[in-house]
Amino acid sequence: xxESIDMSLVDWSRGQFAxxxxxxWIFVPLTLxxxxxxxxxxxxxxxTGDEEWKRITKFWMKLFGINFAIGVSTGIILEFEFGTNxxxxxWFVGDIFGAPLAIxxxxxxxxxxxxxxxxxFGWNKVSKRFHLTASWLTAFGxxxxxxxxxxxxxxxxxxxxxxxxxxxxxxxxxxxxxxxxSDVAVxxxxxTVTSSFLLASVFVIGISAWFLLRKREVLFAKRSxxxxxxxxxxAAIATIATGDTSARIVARKQPIKFAAMEALYExxxxxxxxxxxxxxTDTTKLPNPREDFIFKIEIPNALSYMVFLTPSGFIPGITDxxxxxxxxxxxxxxxxxxxxxxxxxxxxxxxxxxxxxDEATYSALREKFSDPVWLDEYYKHFxxxxxxxxxxxxxxPNVKLSFYSxxxxxxxxxxxxxxxxxxxxxxxxxRWGNHKWLLWVALITLPMPWISSQAGxxxxxxxxxxxxxxxxxxxxxxxxxxxxxxxxLTFWIFLATFTVLFIAEIKIMVTQIKKGPGGK
Amino acid sequence: MIGKVFRFYYNGFRSMTWGRKLWRIILIKLFIMFAVxxxxxxxxxxxxxxxxxxxxxNYVLEQLTNP
Numbered sequence: 001x002x003e004s005i006d007m008s009l010v011d012w013s014r015g016q017f018a019x020x021x022x023x024x025w026i027f028v029p030l031t032l033x034x035x036x037x038x039x040x041x042x043x044x045x046x047x048t049g050d051e052e053w054k055r056i057t058k059f060w061m062k063l064f065g066i067n068f069a070i071g072v073s074t075g076i077i078l079e080f081e082f083g084t085n086x087x088x089x090x091w092f093v094g095d096i097f098g099a100p101l102a103i104x105x106x107x108x109x110x111x112x113x114x115x116x117x118x119x120x121f122g123w124n125k126v127s128k129r130f131h132l133t134a135s136w137l138t139a140f141g142x143x144x145x146x147x148x149x150x151x152x153x154x155x156x157x158x159x160x161x162x163x164x165x166x167x168x169x170x171x172x173x174x175x176x177x178x179x180x181x182s183d184v185a186v187x188x189x190x191x192t193v194t195s196s197f198l199l200a201s202v203f204v205i206g207i208s209a210w211f212l213l214r215k216r217e218v219l220f221a222k223r224s225x226x227x228x229x230x231x232x233x234x235a236a237i238a239t240i241a242t243g244d245t246s247a248r249i250v251a252r253k254q255p256i257k258f259a260a261m262e263a264l265y266e267x268x269x270x271x272x273x274x275x276x277x278x279x280x281t282d283t284t285k286l287p288n289p290r291e292d293f294i295f296k297i298e299i300p301n302a303l304s305y306m307v308f309l310t311p312s313g314f315i316p317g318i319t320d321x322x323x324x325x326x327x328x329x330x331x332x333x334x335x336x337x338x339x340x341x342x343x344x345x346x347x348x349x350x351x352x353x354x355x356x357x358d359e360a361t362y363s364a365l366r367e368k369f370s371d372p373v374w375l376d377e378y379y380k381h382f383x384x385x386x387x388x389x390x391x392x393x394x395x396x397p398n399v400k401l402s403f404y405s406x407x408x409x410x411x412x413x414x415x416x417x418x419x420x421x422x423x424x425x426x427x428x429x430x431r432w433g434n435h436k437w438l439l440w441v442a443l444i445t446l447p448m449p450w451i452s453s454q455a456g457x458x459x460x461x462x463x464x465x466x467x468x469x470x471x472x473x474x475x476x477x478x479x480x481x482x483x484x485x486x487x488x489l490t491f492w493i494f495l496a497t498f499t500v501l502f503i504a505e506i507k508i509m510v511t512q513i514k515k516g517p518g519g520k
Numbered sequence: 521m522i523g524k525v526f527r528f529y530y531n532g533f534r535s536m537t538w539g540r541k542l543w544r545i546i547l548i549k550l551f552i553m554f555a556v557x558x559x560x561x562x563x564x565x566x567x568x569x570x571x572x573x574x575x576x577x578n579y580v581l582e583q584l585t586n587p
Contacts, residue, residue: 062538069542073550080557083564091566091580120539121532168573169581348585351578477584480565490561497552504545512538 012487013085013479016494018461020077022454023498027071027505029453032146032193033200033235034064035139040227042135046128056220058123059517060204061135063509065120070505075149077494085487089468089478094170096162096179097152104148111141147180147189154185156469157460158253164379164472166350166369171469183249191242194235195456198416199449201232205423206446207513209439218433220517226427232420240413244306250463251307251315254470255330256395257463259318260402262303263291267320267328270311273302276407279400291399318399322392333384333392340385343378383472397465405458412452419445 038061045053082090082097090097118126118134126134155162161178162171173179205228211221251258259265262274277296301311314328324332346365353361368374387395423442426432433439464470468478536543566576 065539066542069539069546072546073553076553077557080553080562083567084562087565088580088583091576092584117529117532121528121535125528125531166581168577169584170577344585347581351581351585481583486561490557493557493561501545501549508538508541 006484009482009484009487010476010479012484012491013482014475016085016487016491017078017081019491019494019498020074020081021457021461023494023502024071024074024078025454025457026450026502027067027074028146029192029196029199029449030067030203031064031071032143032196033198033231034060034067034203035135035142036197037200037204037228037231038064039132039135039139040231041224042132044227046132052219052223055517056223059220060224061119062512063207065116066505066508066512068116070501070508074498074501085480085482086468086478087480089473092170092473092478093152093156093469095172096155096159104145107141107145107148111137111145115141143193146193150189150192151180151185153460154182154188155179156467157188157464158182158184159469159472164369164382166347166366167354184253187242187245187249191239191246191456194238194242195413195449195453197235198232198239198420199453201228201235201420202416202445202449204228205232205420206442209442210513211516212433213436213439213443217516217518222427222430222432225423225432229420229424229427232416233424236413236417236420240417243410243413248307254464255316256318256321257397257402257459258307259316259321260397260399260463261406261459262315263293263399263403264303264315264317265290265319267315267317267325269304269314270301271303271313271315272298272300273306274403274407275299276411277403279403281400291403318396322396333387333395336381336384337387339378340381340383341388342385343382344385346378381471383467383469383474383477386474386477394466397463402459402463405455405462409452409455409459412448412455415445416449416452 038057041053041057041060044050045057115134115137118131119138122131122134159171160182161173161175163174164170165172179185204224208221208224208228211217247258247261250261259267262271263277263279264271274293275297278294279291280294281291303315304311304313307313307315316325316328316330320328320330322333324330324335346368350362350365350369353365369379384395419441422438423432426434426438466474466476468475533543566579570576570579
């Protein structure tokens with residue numbers, strides 16, 4: 001299958017979507033996290049009446065505003081792309097995406113446009129308590145609006161609460177609560193939000209360190225650091241805990257992604273966790289090509305323990321999953337491809353029977369799509385059917401990228417926890433700022449949460465390839481048959497627009513930071 | 521009440537200093553997104569090319585069964 005498709009179209013469409021999503025994700029986590037830090041600072045001001053806390057709140061609110069303004073609605077471009085570049089996909093998932101995104105749009109519009117305005121314009125215009133309520137509602141509103149897009153993404157990773165309608169060629173929601181409360185959705189939301197809180201904490205600590213290095217606004221910088229480091233420690237612990245749960249979920253729901261994350265080819269009990277390693281590609285081994293380690297440092301038993309809470313748990317490797325392991329109960333991809341092909345053929349015959357008005361055949365085939373046994377045996381593997389006659393390696397995610405993005409995220413996550421603990425401890429002892437080198441570490445650490453956050457998304461999205469909807473719809477069938485040149489053109493337009501916007505954000509932010517909390 | 525809300529927003533926007541530059545960026549960005557990109561580069565293809573959901577479903581079904 002797919003003989004007719006131009007692979008450069010798929011690559012450019014994916015590149016365009018990745019560019020847009022990654023650009024959007026520069027702004028979102030800072031908005032999510034900084035909104036809560038501002039609300040905390042605002043609360044302290046209202047409770048103490050201390051004017052310094054007002055200055056602190058206003059300064060960080062200003063940076064929040066800049067980030068919010070530049071970033072707002074960049075996500076809408078993703079919706080444009082769904083309709084143009086991914087029309088098959090957006091039709092296939094329509095109802096699932098439609099409801100959460102509609103709720104997001106309404107919530108975001110009402111909460112953000114109302115309460116953000118009160119937050120910014122409300123100084124001395126509304127009562128202190130109402131103003132503070134607006135700050136908190138802005139924070140909750142921004143974070144709540146993130147739920148819906150994350151629920152939609154979680155459904156793509158683990159489609160539940162829906163049924164496929166073969167007449168309409170689309171999935172229909174059967175249980176809203178199953179969709180929003182699936183373990184993938186709940187954990188994805190918690191991990192994303194807590195890591196965003198961590199990102200904002202590191203941002204505040206880093207900017208405050210810059211003031212301390214220049215010996216400017218020392219009280220402002222120290223107070224900001226105390227709040228951010230407290231917030232950061234809690235957020236780092238929560239991020240690590242939700243990340244651990246996330247890994248366990250991935251191991252069960254997307255075992256090939258989990259195996260790729262660790263570059264584990266041969267399944268085993270007492271599986272070690274690779275703490276750090278570097279890889280090279282070996283083209284002589286199967287699945288071909290295969291990534292081998294140049295060097296690695298392992299923690300014995302840790303991978304099995306992480307997933308099963310016992311070292312004797314069996315972790316399947318890429319080979320077990322691709323070629324099957326009957327002893328451990330893993331079906332081979334060849335078998336899944338055969339079953340998927342049956343499901344596609346059934347859909348094709350149903351379409352033909354409907355077109356020629358063959359009611360008896362149509363009814364018999366239509367019934368299969370509501371038979372739980374047939375759905376479990378065949379439709380569950382629908383997406384694999386598209387790989388009949390193609391190389392099995394196309395069903396394996398990029399191992400190197402998955403491995404490195406996972407390890408970059410985890411190593412940086414560990415750094416943020418240790419860093420936040422040190423900053424908090426020194427701040428509470430009123431010794432933060434005494435060591436110049438630590439302030440430099442804070443400044444150097446400032447961009448790192450963006451790297452780890454983007455790495456997390458790279459792992460989530462590239463690690464589940466070749467699927468857009470896990471095991472049901474491959475990326476290759478989701479794409480609209482456009483001319484690659486048209487997609488290339490919009491890719492470059494986006495790159496230019498985003499670069500200008502990014503430069504504008506940095507320039508405006510740096511100007512306002514340089515002015516400090518006293519600047520207009 | 522409506523007058524008070526209007527004055528709140530009006531005075532808020534009028535008294536902006538650094539925020540004006542941001543509003544200019546937001547408006548330019550929205551213009552590029554909706555008046556240029558959406559209009560000329562990103563039509564909703566299924567909505568544009570087909571008049572009913574049945575036609576859209578048939579088209580996607582064809583794409584899914586004969587890729």
